[in-house]
Amino acid sequence: MTTVEIRPATLRDAKTVAEIHTVASQAAYKGIVPDEYLKSSSTEKRVAQWREAIEYCEPQVQVAMDEGKVVGFVGFDRSRDPKSRPTTGEIWALYVLPSHWDKGVGLALWDAARDGLSEEGCTNVTAWVPLRNERAMRFLELAGFKRELTTAKTTPMGAIKLEEIRLKRADLN
Structure with a gap:
């Protein structure tokens, strides 16, 4: 178990968050999404997206630090699902460097997101996950x-379609 510190992301973290998003996505979705699509993921495009998210707190972004280095992040806010209650939060993204998988970093990020959502008045939380992403499914179910x-739906990702399902935790305590 790695000892990590969780803190709010700063604009200086945007590039690192984007790099982690790219590397962790490629590892997590290998065999689920075609390699061509994974290789086409642009860190540069993600830098702009994460810089905007961090600047405007939409979603709120927290980073996990291990020995002074950012090794993971979580983005969370109110649910983006239509017709969801204002007390429903959502994990928009949770990614950890593959070198830090199974070391408690994801759990520490989840704990920070849960605390942040509780502070915002959320009483439950959701997350959308590709059906074939067994690692993410197992992590969320353990949480x-x-x-x-x-809720199963098909989401286009470039030239492919990905089957996703929503998971929900009804109590944030």
């Missing part, structure tokens, strides 16, 4: 999330 089977 108390349950699959909402009626």
Whole structure:
């Protein structure tokens, strides 16, 4: 178990967050998404997206630090799902460098997001996950999330379509 410090992301973290997003996505989605699509993921495009998210706190972004280095991040805010209650939060993104998988970094990030959502008045939280991403499914289920089977949807990712499902945790305590 790695000892990590969680802190709010700063604009200086945007490039590192984008790099982690790219590297962790490529590792997590290998075999789920075609390699050509994974290789085409642009860190530069993600830098702009994460810089904007960090600057405007939409979503709120927290980073995990291990020995002074950012090794993971979580983005969370109110749910983006139509018709969701204002007390429903959402994990928009949670990525950790593959070198830090299974070391407690994801759990520390989840704890920070849960605390942040609770402070915002959220009483439950959701996350959308590709059905074939067994690692993410297992992580969220261990964190108390349950699959909402009626939410399965197909999401276009470039030339492919990805089956996703929403998971929900009804109690943030």
